[in-house]
Amino acid sequence: MEHTKYRVIFDDPDRLEEPTKVLVPAQQWLDQAMAGELPPIWVYWQLQDDEQRAIDEGRHEDFEHDPEKHALQWTAPRIGPLTEEEAMEFLCMKDLPRRCWAEEHNRPMFKIVRTEQVPNDRQFRNAWEMTL
């Protein structure tokens, strides 16, 4: 069992009618982040943007990433070791829907919390709405 210290609770601004979601970091990925093995975040954003553009333009069926951009995940200079808290912020920018954190909303869309703060009961959790 992986026992990571933090979770991210978030609402997807495009799906506000859905329950609040809980993101769990993978231990191996956190270890890599804290060992300084990650590329800059723009490497991931570039790939996400290219794929989204292909979806929007209706050419995703045969979509292939540009090989050079794809290889940057392994070849770009590493960003150096992160603390666990910095790694969680990096993960939010990588794995949360970008509108969660890149746009202003009239209430918070995500929060990094300690694992023990997440209620164990799903029905209780489904009734949540994030507030200030």
Place this chain on the structure above:
Amino acid sequence: MSTVKANSFANTSGVPYYPAACMVTLNGTGTISITGSDGISSITDNSTGEYYVDFSNAFGNTNYHMTASARDNASVGSSRPKVFALRGYTDSTFSTTREMIALGQSNTAEEIDSTKVTGVWLKDF
């Protein structure tokens, strides 16, 4: 016993080659947790029986191999969980960066959680 060590791979033409395999086993009941994983950065509890898996590194395309399975959920009577969907973030497309595993009861298709859900994704070589 010998150990194979390599810093990089290339095909016979010298073109760099990046193996990719992602796998996760998670417990979707209670507070969702990861039992074990490799090649993923996170999982997300989307709602009952719906879990997103984000890959550490994007695949080069969506022609990867994938499979998922789930353990019986004894608390849901005689119904058995069945993996009824594997898909990307949007309903109609797969994604190179994330995948969703959805579980439903085999008799009603109503979504349910399971204590053990495993997903495996392998690059198409």
